[in-house]
Amino acid sequence: MMEYRIGRSRKQQEEQAVKEATEGLVNPKLILFFSEADNFTKYTVDMKNLFPDSLIIGSTTFVGLCKEGAYKDTLIVLGIEEGIECYGDVLEEVDRYPLKYIDRIENCVKQFKNTQNTICFEVSSALISSEELILSTFSSVLVDKGIPLFGGSAGDRGNAEKTMISFNGKVMEKACAFVILKNLGGGIKLYRENIYRPTKWHFTATKVDIRNRIVYEYNDQPAAQVMAKALNTDIKNLPSYLDSYPLGRLIGNEMYITANQGITDHNGMAYHARVYNNSHMVLLEPDDYKEVLRRTREQVKRDIPNPSLTIMIHCLARSILFEKDGYLNDFAKEMGNTLGNYIGFAGYGEQLNQQHFNQTMVLAVFE
Numbered sequence: 001m002m003e004y005r006i007g008r009s010r011k012q013q014e015e016q017a018v019k020e021a022t023e024g025l026v027n028p029k030l031i032l033f034f035s036e037a038d039n040f041t042k043y044t045v046d047m048k049n050l051f052p053d054s055l056i057i058g059s060t061t062f063v064g065l066c067k068e069g070a071y072k073d074t075l076i077v078l079g080i081e082e083g084i085e086c087y088g089d090v091l092e093e094v095d096r097y098p099l100k101y102i103d104r105i106e107n108c109v110k111q112f113k114n115t116q117n118t119i120c121f122e123v124s125s126a127l128i129s130s131e132e133l134i135l136s137t138f139s140s141v142l143v144d145k146g147i148p149l150f151g152g153s154a155g156d157r158g159n160a161e162k163t164m165i166s167f168n169g170k171v172m173e174k175a176c177a178f179v180i181l182k183n184l185g186g187g188i189k190l191y192r193e194n195i196y197r198p199t200k201w202h203f204t205a206t207k208v209d210i211r212n213r214i215v216y217e218y219n220d221q222p223a224a225q226v227m228a229k230a231l232n233t234d235i236k237n238l239p240s241y242l243d244s245y246p247l248g249r250l251i252g253n254e255m256y257i258t259a260n261q262g263i264t265d266h267n268g269m270a271y272h273a274r275v276y277n278n279s280h281m282v283l284l285e286p287d288d289y290k291e292v293l294r295r296t297r298e299q300v301k302r303d304i305p306n307p308s309l310t311i312m313i314h315c316l317a318r319s320i321l322f323e324k325d326g327y328l329n330d331f332a333k334e335m336g337n338t339l340g341n342y343i344g345f346a347g348y349g350e351q352l353n354q355q356h357f358n359q360t361m362v363l364a365v366f367e
Contacts, residue, residue: 002083014042028079034345048169058166062155065344067336088179122151122178126348131356152313155347186367196284201230222267259358297338312344
């Protein structure tokens, strides 16, 4: 049986906020916490001082989510005391050479007698285009062991200023903190939801800068021109469409959302996830997101009628959209009606197994 507590606090004094948000925790094996950037460093230090023997991972976020609602400028904490086995560490230099730290992943995996019902959760620094390098490093170890991965890039207030993560009392800006955890009471099921649908416009990336996430040409034509034509506009007015019309990267029968970042020199298009040469892309348009969410909740309810716990990664862009529509708080509560107790954060990207993508919700639901 999983024993845990989810708490939160808006107290201005950081030490008091940590005590309020962790009230009732005695000796947690694992703590996950999310907050705004302003107080994040102090939360990190105070949390480790209060629970020196716990494995503690934190991330900055646009908003904290739980069954009671959506909370900004709030410390939100999950502490798990029983029902899991877990080991964690951190990858450093993720913008250049995370592979140098692959032994830290291997050492965590070796601690388990078996990896049944085991999953890897990670949070990474955002805005440095490091996610694909990080996933490649994890895949080198986890794929052979059959351990799924899910996680997200850190968030901020939505102004792309600064994101941070922390591991066991230390704040980091170019790193990835991770925990490999085993559910001792059952399985763990992963869900990926997008609220966009394909249009008739399909493209092939024919000239790309993979590392900098730029596509210069689709179908051998300037990428921005191709996009503008598909949206029945011109390049001057194209930026006003970019938030609502992302692209989908097609891999077999799967589609992963790639968010637009902007127009570059020479009418290229910059993105928030990598597009590879010869990638097959489809222009997306908004779907009825409340209907999509209803179907997701129904699917989870059929699969796992009474979840023990859920961890949610909810894209910052989705959170901003829901907030603009006055729906963000209701969304959080409605998800709670299906998931029960859950904790979520919103950042600049989502990861599932070997893929990094955007504008998506990822759920890890524990039986």
